[in-house]
Amino acid sequence: TTKGFHLKKTFGKWVICLFIGIILGCIAYIIKTTVGLLQGLKFHYTNHYISKGMQSYAFLTFLGINLLYVFLSSVMVIVAGPLSSSSGIPEVKGYLNGVKVPESLGFRSLFGKIVSLILSYSSGLFVGPEGPMIHIGSAVGAAISQFKSSTFNIYPNIFLPYRNDRDKRDFISVGAATGLSAAFGAPIGGVLFSIEEVSSFWSRQLTWRTFFCCMISTFTVNFLLQGIGSSPDIHDSGLLTFGFSRLYLYRYSELLCFCLLGVIGGLFGACFVFMNIHLNKWRKEKLKLNPFFRLGEALLVTIVTSILCYYASFIFGCRYQSNIIIEQSVCEDQTNTEMVQFFCPTGMYSELASLLFGNPDQALRRLYSRTQNMFTLPSLLVFTLFSFFLSIWSSGLWVAGGLFVPMMMVGAGFGRLFGQIVGLWFTNIDSSIYALVGSAAMMAGYCRMTICIVVIMVELTEGTQYLVPIILAVMIAKWVGDFFNESVYEHLMEQKYIPFLQTLPPHSTSNIRVTNVMSKLVSVLPEVCSVRLLLSILNSNYHHAFPVVNTGETGDSRLYRGLILRNDVLILLKNRVFYRGSGEEIYLDDNFDYEKFMQETSKKPPSLSDLNFDQFELDSFIDLRPYMNSSGITIHNTFSFVEAYKLFRTMGLRHLPVIDINNEVVGIITRKDLL
Amino acid sequence: TTKGFHLKKTFGKWVICLFIGIILGCIAYIIKTTVGLLQGLKFHYTNHYISKGMQSYAFLTFLGINLLYVFLSSVMVIVAGPLSSSSGIPEVKGYLNGVKVPESLGFRSLFGKIVSLILSYSSGLFVGPEGPMIHIGSAVGAAISQFKSSTFNIYPNIFLPYRNDRDKRDFISVGAATGLSAAFGAPIGGVLFSIEEVSSFWSRQLTWRTFFCCMISTFTVNFLLQGIGSSPDIHDSGLLTFGFSRLYLYRYSELLCFCLLGVIGGLFGACFVFMNIHLNKWRKEKLKLNPFFRLGEALLVTIVTSILCYYASFIFGCRYQSNIIIEQSVCEDQTNTEMVQFFCPTGMYSELASLLFGNPDQALRRLYSRTQNMFTLPSLLVFTLFSFFLSIWSSGLWVAGGLFVPMMMVGAGFGRLFGQIVGLWFTNIDSSIYALVGSAAMMAGYCRMTICIVVIMVELTEGTQYLVPIILAVMIAKWVGDFFNESVYEHLMEQKYIPFLQTLPPHSTSNIRVTNVMSKLVSVLPEVCSVRLLLSILNSNYHHAFPVVNTGETGDSRLYRGLILRNDVLILLKNRVFYRGSGEEIYLDDNFDYEKFMQETSKKPPSLSDLNFDQFELDSFIDLRPYMNSSGITIHNTFSFVEAYKLFRTMGLRHLPVIDINNEVVGIITRKDLL
Structure with a gap:
């Protein structure tokens, strides 16, 4: 069974x-x-x-x-x-x-x-x-x-x-x-x-x-x-599709340019993190949790964004549709090159409106389009700056919204810009590759992920042709970014007081022993404990777990036997799993069993203040042994901090009791001791 | 520093x-x-x-x-x-x-x-x-x-x-x-x-x-x-390239066919594992390590392979080159469709020679070609059977060689065959997709990897268009294969007596405690140990590690203090890191320090039989404390087997000492105790 x-x-x-x-x-x-x-x-x-x-x-x-x-x-x-x-x-x-x-x-x-x-x-x-x-x-x-x-x-x-x-x-x-x-x-x-x-x-x-x-x-x-009925063929295309070119890839010398894109991505990313974090800090201090301030800020950003996007598109001139040269050697989806007319006369299109006035997916597709000569340098520059600063401002508003797509847009913007500038000196440069690589670099620059970003870019664009440039740019962007600060998520976690354990502890801790960091004030429970004592211990602190100890022959030892969670103790109290102590014998008082206990643990834990006991009950005992975790990991007080840290993190622990040479509990390590 | x-x-x-x-x-x-x-x-x-x-x-x-x-x-x-x-x-x-x-x-x-x-x-x-x-x-x-x-x-x-x-x-x-x-x-x-x-x-x-x-x-x-000079453009193409089609993908109803391909891949894979493992068992029993038998078998397989490949190509008829219809809507490398002429007259090609007579990469490219009508059903059937049985026989010969490519060929063979058969009922079926999916299914069927295979197929063929069919087939092939046996590598490890810990222990062990599996006959070393005692312990067993214990006031306790490796003890002995015991005092006898110790540990360990000591030295003591690992994980004897197993595997341990309520060493768990 x-x-x-x-x-x-x-x-x-x-x-x-x-x-x-x-x-x-x-x-x-x-x-x-x-x-x-x-x-x-x-x-x-x-x-x-x-x-x-x-x-x-x-x-x-x-x-x-x-x-x-x-x-x-x-x-x-x-x-x-x-x-x-x-x-x-x-x-x-x-x-x-x-x-x-x-x-x-x-x-x-x-x-x-x-x-x-x-x-x-x-x-x-x-x-x-x-x-x-x-x-x-x-x-x-x-x-x-x-x-x-x-x-x-x-x-x-x-x-x-x-x-x-x-x-x-x-x-x-x-x-x-x-x-x-x-x-x-x-x-x-x-x-x-x-x-x-x-x-x-x-x-x-x-x-x-x-x-x-x-x-x-x-x-x-x-x-x-x-839809089911409309078309029997499947187009399991990604969000974006990147045209597939067999004629031209890139030259070895261009790898240097891709490295530079990585550096730019790293710098932009670090800059984004710096500015966004400071903005959020300001928000937290000044706007606090006041809903009116928060709502007002969101509306303000909307007004600024709308004005900038609309009027920039309006002010910027129009271009002739015939300027766009569609390469025949490229297998590309034609919808990628459809531009937005906006206020332009027929046969012309507005460059900036094609990027800023419409939905972001379509703008990204246009930036990744293999077709050259769609955008001029100034429009790309304006787009990059707008999207960069507006992204900084928009992130952290009281509306739901993430950063992946905005960052991809920023990256694609400066990537294509960079590619077109390089193209001024060298002929036959495909700036769409630069847009792709720029996006990857920008994403790595702000969130410091690596393989994940590479794979997402490959899956989005449905091609592995540009794997080497993307990997190169992502690696360099991460290194450059890491030089200045940490990923935006780690800074945000810090700001939100979410303690996060890095993969490795800081180097400065390499010679520290656990005895220097553990909490020495650990409350322990005896294996068989009177309800009175239990209540007084639970009332005196807020610990989430208690080592269960054998008090030995003398009664004052603290020999480690297991670990029990506060919530589990509360369940035992609530269900009155009590024994009446009489000498050494204890009598079972209830038909509470382990299965019922497990069912209870999955529910909301009882509150200590709701529990009331009469004198008779207070003099009863609880045997904690059947309910404690006797397979809990413990460490000796000779452990180095670094090893304890690794053990804690790798095994996903919450509490790690520390014992001495006689198996007596001398301390406990929790997450906050490791920070 | x-x-x-x-x-x-x-x-x-x-x-x-x-x-x-x-x-x-x-x-x-x-x-x-x-x-x-x-x-x-x-x-x-x-x-x-x-x-x-x-x-x-x-x-x-x-x-x-x-x-x-x-x-x-x-x-x-x-x-x-x-x-x-x-x-x-x-x-x-x-x-x-x-x-x-x-x-x-x-x-x-x-x-x-x-x-x-x-x-x-x-x-x-x-x-x-x-x-x-x-x-x-x-x-x-x-x-x-x-x-x-x-x-x-x-x-x-x-x-x-x-x-x-x-x-x-x-x-x-x-x-x-x-x-x-x-x-x-x-x-x-x-x-x-x-x-x-x-x-x-x-x-x-x-x-x-x-x-x-x-x-x-x-x-x-x-x-x-x-090459550096020849072409400045980079073609970072994978080993294979799969043509990119925009016109036709696949229909939802075809997903059922891909599932069936997964089932076939799983069955073929399980069958491959079964036959290959039994063949290897037979080899191990009959051919043993005899080089002549092994050489002879390799030559026999070569003769059979050569005869089959050559004469099958010869017997099978020729087809007109003009039968091949190249679709214009597909962006494909034209070399994929170049066929082998063999003994055929000009304008014709030999189907089987194009698959069996040439290098495997080229055969795979032809099987993955988007161009239809290149192969007839009988030739695909013959190819699949030949490659399947010859792969079984070739794996385990005394020559270097792996299984990925042969298995991809088998899979591509039955995949394309299956696709063409399906195409007899339905029009507009692209059998190259079936070849691709078949390869993935076959690979998952024999080695039971999942994400890795999917990603390799994507990277090889440079496209994510067929991700869903590939994933589907791989998953089903793995499930079907797992129903019959384990992956070929796990069976081979078993055959080679390489103990391998599964991710999870067998379900039957879920109620066992560590005390039932640990070695109770554990040899311990005192913290300060006489050379004589050390030598007698090292000579009496082959343990790779020894718990170091404090013998307490009575002298017969075994209070756990740390763990030391046999090789480290040998180094200490070889370098004569001895102290002369006189009462409770010990005197330093050498300027051996921790750094020198670390250098020694990276070299080849000294052999016990090379070490000779005089009477004076035998009466000396070694203090093991500076050299033992005091951050080694221990567990209590109350641990459940499953938890110990997880700890052992997750932390990559080799030895796990077990202690009792008084911190006395009562056992040790090594890898073989967990199997």
């Missing part, structure tokens, strides 16, 4: 993954179509006035609709709580590294984030949908696998086997990867994101299930987007 | 990775060009007779050259030892999971493997170069990072910081990934191979360095292959 139970549990995990994949696919589909609808509405009305030449009406319509969207989006965040704003990646990363941010994966945040994201992404703000999708994915992963609600007091028993810390964390990590892959259409990139960025642990089974889940979600999105 | 030391060490690791990448790139280049040369030679002479119509001369030349190559290849294995035969993946996997196979990463195996691989791959046997490249990569990783030679007694001090178990293992894992990526031209695939298949541990830094190293090697190969 043990084997049967395990098989059933494993099968259940696959089923849960299937559901996570399908649900996230549907959510991604809903977001995409709704955004398409809202954007369509906006551009329909704006273009109506543009086609009539009514310039100020057009602008007012454009601004008005944008303001409406952002207003609703920001109000949604105010209603659902600030956890539904921004990308939520720091919270997810924190959770998967063992730090719970309360409510961050709750239903309210999830719903608020979806609605706010749809509105903010439609509004023309420089925010992207990928970061929030990671948060949404984690929340769905937690919801599906746990399938309980403390609000509605529903705790179906079928999900009982998964209601433990480790399984929950696994499903959340699966959800995060799946969210990303559903947003980008990049299943492998999603898996690598989870491996590289969010998880401090790794297992083969988990990777494999994550992969399955990512594929299901990507497939679901594609399936829904294309 | 600690920080400076760490920075220097980290920088050194990058430099070592750079060298590993460049050297492996060069080795891959040498193998590719030499194989090209040897194959060119063979086909030059054979085609000379073919063009003259001298059929039997042509065959004898073909056979003779093949036999010569295999003879030399097999002799090389006999000279360099059997470790240089086959792929070597089981040995590498074993090493990275903590089991050293002596000599497996030595210089002799490395050299033998390279030479043998070149010859066997040129000979037309159904073997591939990728598996051996993984082994070669590991050996290079070990050699470059350790940079020492026990043969030549060279131990440069500059590599001292890397001469420890953990760093060596890391570099070997980097080497394995790099070898694969150099062979396939697939850097991301290489990294994922290392993560998914060979390593039981994982860290972000390591992944990142592995990635760098893989990129360097891929780039080096491309750079060398294209």
Whole structure:
């Protein structure tokens, strides 16, 4: 039956993954179509006035609709709580590294984030949908696998086997990867994101299930987007498609240029992190959690963004459509080269409107287009600067929105610009490759991921032709960025007081022993403990776990026997698993068993203040031994700090008791002791 | 200085990775060009007779050259030892999971493997170069990072910081990934191979360095292959290129067919594992290590392979070149559709010769060609059966050679066959997609890797268009295969007595405590130990590590204090780090310090039988405390087996002492206790 139970549990995990994949696919589909609808509405009305030449009406319509969207989006965040704003990646990363941010994966945040994201992404703000999708994915992963609600007091028993810390964390990590892959259409990139960025642990089974889940979600999105009846052929294209050229790739000498792009990406990235973090610090100090200030700021950014995008496009001149030379040797989707006419006469197009006035995906496709001569240098420069500074300002507003797409746009902008400048000296330079490489460099520069970004770029553009330049630029961008500061997520986590353990401890700690960092004031519980003593210990501190000790013959030893969680002790108290002590004998008083105990642990823990006991009960005893974790790792006080750190992080521990030569508990290490 | 030391060490690791990448790139280049040369030679002479119509001369030349190559290849294995035969993946996997196979990463195996691989791959046997490249990569990783030679007694001090178990293992894992990526031209695939298949541990830094190293090697190969002067443009194409089609992808209904391909791949894979393992068992029992039998078998397989390939091509009829319809909508390399004329009249080509008579890469390119109607059903069937059975027979011969390419050929064969059969009922089926998916399914079916295979297929064919079918087929093939048996590498490891820890322990162990599996007969050493006692303990057993204990006041306690390796004790003995005991005082007798100790540990350990001591020395004492590992993990005897297993595997341990409630050592767990 043990084997049967395990098989059933494993099968259940696959089923849960299937559901996570399908649900996230549907959510991604809903977001995409709704955004398409809202954007369509906006551009329909704006273009109506543009086609009539009514310039100020057009602008007012454009601004008005944008303001409406952002207003609703920001109000949604105010209603659902600030956890539904921004990308939520720091919270997810924190959770998967063992730090719970309360409510961050709750239903309210999830719903608020979806609605706010749809509105903010439609509004023309420089925010992207990928970061929030990671948060949404984690929340769905937690919801599906746990399938309980403390609000509605529903705790179906079928999900009982998964209601433990480790399984929950696994499903959340699966959800995060799946969210990303559903947003980008990049299943492998999603898996690598989870491996590289969010998880401090790794297992083969988990990777494999994550992969399955990512594929299901990507497939679901594609399936829904294309509809069932309309076309029997599948176009499982990524979000973007990069034209495939067989005639021209790049020269060895150009590798130097790609390295330079990497340096630029690293510098821009470090600069972005610096400015964004300082802005967020200012926000935190001045705007605090005041909803009016936050709403006002969001509206202000919208007004500035709308004015800049609209009037820059307006002021900048028009170009003849015939300037665009379409190369016949390139297999490219023709829609990539369709430009926006804006106020230009027929046969001409507005360069900046093609980049700034429309949806970001289309702008990216144009920047990646293999067709040369679509943009002039000044327009690319203006676009790069606008998108860079507006991204800095938009990130951290009280609307949901991520950074991937805006950063890709910035990178593509300066990449194409750089490519066209290089092209002034050398002939036969394909600036679209530079746009691609620039995007990768910029992404690596701000978030310091590596393989994940390379794979996402490959999956987005459906080609591995430019792997070497992309890898080169990503590596250099990461190095350059790391020279100045850390990734934006790590700075944000610091700002949000989410303690995060780096892979390795600081070098300065290499000669320290654990005795120098551990908490020596550790409260221990005897194996058989009176209720009175238990209550007084629980009341005297807020520790989450207590070593259970054998008091020895003398009664004052603290020989380590196991570890018990505060919540578990509370459950035992609440269920009155008491024995009446009489001499050495203890009598069973209740038919509480281990299975019932496990069911209780998956529910909301009882509160200490709700528990009341009479004198008789206070004199009873609890035997903690059947309920304590006797397979908990302990270390000796001779341990070096570095080894303890590695053990803590690799095994994903929360508490690590320290024992001395006689197995007496002399201290305990928790996450905050390691920071 | 600690920080400076760490920075220097980290920088050194990058430099070592750079060298590993460049050297492996060069080795891959040498193998590719030499194989090209040897194959060119063979086909030059054979085609000379073919063009003259001298059929039997042509065959004898073909056979003779093949036999010569295999003879030399097999002799090389006999000279360099059997470790240089086959792929070597089981040995590498074993090493990275903590089991050293002596000599497996030595210089002799490395050299033998390279030479043998070149010859066997040129000979037309159904073997591939990728598996051996993984082994070669590991050996290079070990050699470059350790940079020492026990043969030549060279131990440069500059590599001292890397001469420890953990760093060596890391570099070997980097080497394995790099070898694969150099062979396939697939850097991301290489990294994922290392993560998914060979390593039981994982860290972000390591992944990142592995990635760098893989990129360097891929780039080096491309750079060398294209030459510097000849063409300034880079074609960083993979080993194979898959044509890019925009007109037709596949239909949803075809997903069912891809699932079926997955099932077929899983069945073929399981069948391959079953037959190959039984054949290898038979070989081990009957042929043993007898070089004549082994050589004879290799030559026999060569004769059979040559006869089958040559005469099958001969018997099978010719087809008109004009039957081949080249689709204009596909961007494809035209060389993929060049067929082999063999004995056919001008304007015609021989189907089977295009697959069996030539180099495997070219055959694969033809099978993956987007051009339809190149092959008829019977020829694909014959090819599939030939390649399947000959691969089974060729794997495990005493020549170097791997399985990736042969398995891809089998898969491409039945995939294309299946696609063409489906095409008989439905119109507009692109059988090349089926070939691609079939290859992926077959590879997953025999080696049970997942993400790694998907990424390798994507990188090889330079396109992500068919990600969903590939992922689907790979998943199903793995499931189907797992139903029947384990991966071929795990079976081979079992056969070679390499103990391998699965990710999870068997379900049957879930209720066992560590006390039931640990070795209770553990030899302990006191903290200060007389030389006489030390020698008697070392002589009485072969344990690799000893817990160091405090004997307490009574003198018969075994309070755990640390762990010391047998080799470290031998070094202390050899260097006579003795103290003369007089009462409780001990006197220093030598200026041996910790740094010198570290230098010694990186050299070959002294042998116990070489150590001789006089009476005076035997009465001296050694203080083990400065040299023991006091940060070693211990567990209590209350631990469950499953938790101990996870700890052991996750932390990559070799010895895990077990202590009781009084911190007394009661047992020790080693790898073999967990199996």
